[in-house]
Amino acid sequence: EAGVTQFPSHSVIEKGQTVTLRCDPISGHDNLYWYRRVMGKEIKFLLHFVKESKQDESGMPNNRFLAERTGGTYSTLKVQPAELEDSGVYFCASSYRAEADGYTFGSGTRLTVV
Amino acid sequence: GDSVTQMEGPVTLSEEAFLTINCTYTATGYPSLFWYVQYPGEGLQLLLKATKADDKGSNKGFEATYRKETTSFHLEKGSVQVSDSAVYFCALGTGGSYIPTFGRGTSLIVHP
Numbered sequence: 051e052a053g054v055t056q057f058p059s060h061s062v063i064e065k066g067q068t069v070t071l072r073c074d075p076i077s078g079h080d081n082l083y084w085y086r087r088v089m090g091k092e093i094k095f096l097l098h099f100v101k102e103s104k105q106d107e108s109g110m111p112n113n114r115f116l117a118e119r120t121g122g123t124y125s126t127l128k129v130q131p132a133e134l135e136d137s138g139v140y141f142c143a144s145s146y147r148a149e150a151d152g153y154t155f156g157s158g159t160r161l162t163v164v
Numbered sequence: 165g166d167s168v169t170q171m172e173g174p175v176t177l178s179e180e181a182f183l184t185i186n187c188t189y190t191a192t193g194y195p196s197l198f199w200y201v202q203y204p205g206e207g208l209q210l211l212l213k214a215t216k217a218d219d220k221g222s223n224k225g226f227e228a229t230y231r232k233e234t235t236s237f238h239l240e241k242g243s244v245q246v247s248d249s250a251v252y253f254c255a256l257g258t259g260g261s262y263i264p265t266f267g268r269g270t271s272l273i274v275h276p
Contacts, residue, residue, distance in 0.1 A: 054207070083263065092168075093208075093253065093266035106263065141208065152198055153264065157207035 052076065056142050056156035063163055068130040071159045075124070075144030082125050083153065084117060088138040099125060132163045166191045168254050170267035177244055177274050185239040185270045187254035195256040197230050197237040198264065202251045211252070249274045
């Protein structure tokens with residue numbers, strides 16, 4: 051079974067530019083989550099999709115962040131325009147039955163805004 | 165709200181030493197508890213879990229027991245190896261959507 055795939059693995063952009071991160075969940079996993087970890091801090095929840103619908107986006111920091119999940123398959127997270135404080139590692143995770151099986155995480159995208 | 169507190173790192177040990185990484189939590193309801201591990205250059209992997217009080221999760225020589233009375237889920241291993249060097253995250257999941265709440269992570273460095 052293929053795991054959760056994220057790309058790019060690294061991205062360095064200048065402040066004010068736009069970046070789009072992509073996540074391909076495990077096939078059949080209706081639940082898809084985005085998280086972010088700023089250096090040395092907690093992994094913070096950003097949002098949760100169930101299929102193509104946003105179930106919970108309470109963790110999205112502001113309207114510079116836009117997440118989509120086309121047809122309930124892969125998801126994108128766009129940051130526009132990027133700010134310095136957006137730097138961190140963005141993780142995607144998917145699950146089928148989270149409470150029983152936990153979550154499968156991707157290896158993350160390390161975003162550096164300079 | 166729900167929260168997870170982990171001991172500060174890095175934890176530095178010699179090979180074959182005993183490991184404890186403390187984790188305590190606050191949560192409404194009855195959470196499931198997880199330990200995730202992130203090896204260098206890789207994503208988070210579920211290491212072990214426990215879904216109710218007094219359950220013990222175990223995997224790869226690591227163990228953690230769900231202690232409701234002390235709201236703790238400490239991670240232990242009797243003899244660590246260099247290959248255990250990684251960042252370990254304690255997490256809990258509650259509610260219908262079971263969105264996990266993570267701790268800050270504890271870096272473990274094991275020297276030969």
